[in-house]
Amino acid sequence: MNTPLSSPGAQRTDGAAVRIGALVPLTRPGWTGAGHHLLAGLELGVRDVNDAGGIAGRPLELVVRDTAADPHRAVAAVDELARLGVAALAGEYHSVVARAAATRADALGLPFLCSSAVLDALTEQPTEWVARLPPPQSRGWRVYADFLLGAGHSRIAVATQPSVYWASGTRVLRDCLAPRGGTVVELDMSALTPAAVCDALVGHRATALLLLVGHPEPAVPIVRSVRRDRRLAELLIGAPAGQPEFTEWATLLGGDGAAIPFLRYLPERLGPLGARVGTALRERLAEAPSFVAFEGYDTIAVLADVLRSHGADRARTAASWPRVAVEGTRGRIRFSRTSGVSVWQWAGTPVQVVDRDPAEPGRFRVLHSA
Numbered sequence: 001m002n003t004p005l006s007s008p009g010a011q012r013t014d015g016a017a018v019r020i021g022a023l024v025p026l027t028r029p030g031w032t033g034a035g036h037h038l039l040a041g042l043e044l045g046v047r048d049v050n051d052a053g054g055i056a057g058r059p060l061e062l063v064v065r066d067t068a069a070d071p072h073r074a075v076a077a078v079d080e081l082a083r084l085g086v087a088a089l090a091g092e093y094h095s096v097v098a099r100a101a102a103t104r105a106d107a108l109g110l111p112f113l114c115s116s117a118v119l120d121a122l123t124e125q126p127t128e129w130v131a132r133l134p135p136p137q138s139r140g141w142r143v144y145a146d147f148l149l150g151a152g153h154s155r156i157a158v159a160t161q162p163s164v165y166w167a168s169g170t171r172v173l174r175d176c177l178a179p180r181g182g183t184v185v186e187l188d189m190s191a192l193t194p195a196a197v198c199d200a201l202v203g204h205r206a207t208a209l210l211l212l213v214g215h216p217e218p219a220v221p222i223v224r225s226v227r228r229d230r231r232l233a234e235l236l237i238g239a240p241a242g243q244p245e246f247t248e249w250a251t252l253l254g255g256d257g258a259a260i261p262f263l264r265y266l267p268e269r270l271g272p273l274g275a276r277v278g279t280a281l282r283e284r285l286a287e288a289p290s291f292v293a294f295e296g297y298d299t300i301a302v303l304a305d306v307l308r309s310h311g312a313d314r315a316r317t318a319a320s321w322p323r324v325a326v327e328g329t330r331g332r333i334r335f336s337r338t339s340g341v342s343v344w345q346w347a348g349t350p351v352q353v354v355d356r357d358p359a360e361p362g363r364f365r366v367l368h369s370a
Contacts, residue, residue: 017061018054018312020046020303021081023074023091023101030069031215033246034093034292038116039064040284041296042090044277049304056308060300067092071100078104087312088113090299093292095119095137095165102130102343111317114343115299116292119165123342131321131335131344133295133302137165138172138340140263140351144240145176147261147353147368148208153236154182157206159197159213159222161189166212169240173210189213194225201232208236211260215243220252227256238262245290245354250361258356261367265291267330267350268369274329288362291330298328 022042025035042062049060063086065077074097081089089105089112092098098117105112106127114122114132118140123130134140148156156177160166174184185204187197201209209226211219219239226232239262243249249257270278277297281289303317305326310316321335321344335344353368 015058017059018307019061019063019084019086020300021077021084021086021089022062022064023067023077023089023097024064025069025093025097026066027068029214030067031093031246033248034116034242034290035066037246037285037290037293038091038093038296040281040289041293041298042115042300043296044280044284045297045300045304049300055304055312060304060307062090067094067097067101069094069097071097074098074101075104077101078108078110082108082110086110087307087314088303088317090303091115091296092117095122096163098122099164102127105129109314109318111314113299113303115295119168120341126342128321128344129318130342131302131324131346132341133298133333133346133349134265135349135351136338136341136345137168140265141169141172141240142176143351143368143370144238144261144263144353145173145182146370148236148238149177149180149182150368151236153208154180155185155205155207156182156210157185157187157201157204157208158210159187159189159192159218161213161218165241169212189218189222194218194221197222198225198229198232201226201235206235208238211237211239211243212241216248216252219243220249223253223256223260236261242291244356245292247287250356255358255361258358258361261353261355264352264354264364265330265349266294266352268352268366270329273327277329294329298326298330298333301328302326302333 024039046060067074093116095117102122106129112130118134118137120136120138213219237260242262244260244262281293306320310320326333338345351370354364357363357365
């Protein structure tokens with residue numbers, strides 16, 4: 001998608017638009033379900049800003065670029081959006097892609113509010129230009145490790161593919177589990193079939209298998225194979241990266257996709273703003289909104305507040321991250337410096353471990369919160 005999207009409500013404003021560049025995975029091999037939810041949240045946020053009068057009377061406009069989970073394509077999009085004069089960048093779901101975009105935005109002096117990517121080292125060096133809404137991977141995946149231990153799982157296998165993101169997640173899990181007697185065995189999916197994974201799980205006497213792999217391939221075939229192997233009837237399947245959150249997962253796997261815990265960044269109960277936005281997102285998406293859709297909305301809420309207060313000057317926007325105090329759909333958003341994280345970070349992001357209820361796969365159960 002390379003066409004700027006005009007925003008509903010823009011007719012209520014006057015003057016030239018303030019433009020925000022949006023990086024979103026909308027085509028394969030990107031995680032398109034996440035991309036469409038993220039875009040829905042961004043668009044709804046823009047609509048609400050414009051319905052409220054825009055940015056000092058000027059309409060807010062998204063200029064959307066599809067990254068397709070390709071870091072090179074994302075860098076090219078950042079360059080293009082910078083030339084087009086956007087006031088800031090928003091979005092992106094895939095951590096490796098967001099890292100490439102953040103590095104380029106930092107080099108160009110273009111503010112970037114990352115909506116939904118968790119890799120701790122989003123840039124190699126600390127930067128003033130980038131802020132982030134979701135928790136760093138080290139925090140979220142520690143919560144997941146605590147959940148596994150609390151549920152009695154200490155012999156963990158991870159089905160994994162080559163990726164900085166998956167490698168980082170494996171390292172977090174191992175660092176959390178090892179001091180408490182847990183073990184993590186890596187199963188390389190570039191060398192194993194789903195059937196061979198089942199044999200390896202039996203051989204290692206694993207009690208849990210975590211899917212650190214792409215969706216739908218090879219995650220879906222692995223789940224089907226494990227579910228059909230009687231030797232693994234008691235095995236827990238987990239997906240910390242959130243694959244079961246989206247409707248496509250339930251459509252492809254049905255009941256086999258239930259009882260697979262994943263990380264979700266929502267509070268146990270939404271406040272009035274979150275409830276209102278959730279209703280509007282459901283209408284826009286024609287399905288229950290994921291946490292990613294709320295992340296998109298909150299991204300625009302933060303950027304609109306900054307732009308109203310400091311104008312569209314890029315340097316002033318970047319300098320404002322530590323002064324942000326915005327009521328988002330999932331709590332009050334403030335940015336601070338976090339040890340080991342190179343960007344401005346919202347430290348208060350809610351974290352849950354959730355699964356789909358086997359009795360009703362369309363319903364989610366909260367298993368653990370932090």
